[in-house]
Amino acid sequence: MTTTLPSGACxxxxxxxxxxxRFPYAADATFVPAEDAPKEALYALNDRLGLERCVVxxxxxxxxDNRAAEDAVAARPSTYRAIALLPTDVDDAELKRLDAAGFRGVRFNFMGHLGRHTxxxxxxxxxxxxxxxxxHLQIHGDPALLxxxxxxxRRSPTPVVIDHIGRIDASQGxxxxxxxxxxxxxxxxxxxVKVSGMDRITRLGPPYADAQPFARMLVAEFGDRVVWGNDWPHPNHAGPLPDEQQLVDLIAEVAPTQAARQALLVRNPQQLYRFEDRT
Structure with missing residues (x-):
């Protein structure tokens, strides 16, 4: 059964x-995708799934080089936002410029396959x-970092968003x-926390029965501080790529009430990413 998403779902x-x-891959990139995944493909997917807002x-x-993400936001400035990768010595003028362009935080990777850690x-x-x-800070890393x-x-002067359910191993309970x-x-x-990445933490595969309880608990206990994403186009994915519609349909399994879905998909992203404050 196809899940009907609330208006403004993100x-x-x-x-x-x-x-x-147009946007060359970095010379020292830790990975280069086999094919492009341009903004037009992202727009089409989100539109088909009923996802009106988006964070790139x-x-x-x-x-x-954040230009590809910036370009994706620029064409949909009211409903799209972005998270940057930045060196820690970036100047304040660039931070302000990116803020005006729709960026709302900086991600730091602490996964072994993504290179040197800051x-x-x-x-x-x-x-x-x-x-x-x-x-805010967005942190992606091996479970040990938790x-x-x-x-x-805990000393962060800003909110901290943990990616993909902390990348835990769902088989461990x-x-x-x-x-x-x-x-x-x-x-x-x-x-x-992002209750994304059930397809990454599963050890059983779709429909990720081993991973659902983790997302469900986080939504139930911390419903005002959870957001959801599909992680398209699923970079560095170890298993078979997920079905995008199935990922959306599984939202109802981890956020079983209308109020929970409204918070997960609309109210919380609005607070964290500040949509509709640009024209």
Whole structure:
């Protein structure tokens, strides 16, 4: 059964790749996609699925050159926003320029396959500089970081968004230390989590029965600090690529009430990404 999404539903995590002829991939990119995934394909997918709003997360394949993500937002300035990848010594003028262009935070990758990690103290120093813009930190990493970096992340001067249910291993169950570490972080009201990536944490495959309980618990316990995204076009995906409509339909399994879906898809993204404040 196809899930009917609320008006203003947001895909809060996806990417654009290229087109390479216009937005070249970074020379030192940790991965280069096999094919482009341009903004037109993203628009068409979101429109077909009923996702009226969107957050484009800068991809590591483009490095610190955020032009592809910026271009995707520019054509739909009221309903699209972006998250940047930036060096920690970026100047304040560039932060302000990106804010005006619709960027709302900076992502830092702590996954082994995405290259060298930025020192966490440098991350926090940058966060202090973009805090006046109302931006947030977005953290993507190995589950161990939820324990290893937790003391530092709790000192963040901005909200912190944890990607993809913390990239835990769904086969290890709700009581596993990694998920318990995520729950402890979420007890701090400055932390948010993306209940995206069930297809990444599953060990059973679709419809991700082993992963659903984690997302369902996060929505139930922290309903005002969860957002959802489909992670299109699923970079560095280890298993078969998910069916996009199935991902949308599974929203009803993890957010079973209309009120929960309204918060997950509309109210929370509005607060975090500030839609409709640009013309």
């Amino acid at each position: 895909n809060a995590h996806c990417h654009v790749f290229g087109p390479g002829a 997360v800068q991809s590591a394949c483009h490095g610190f 020192p966490i103290e440098d991350v926090l120093s940058l966060a202090a500089r973009f805090a006046p813009l109302g931006w 324990t290893d970096l937790a003391p530092a992340l 709700i009581d596993q230390p990694d998920f318990q570490a995520l729950l402890r972080l979420m007890s701090d009201e400055r932390f948010w």
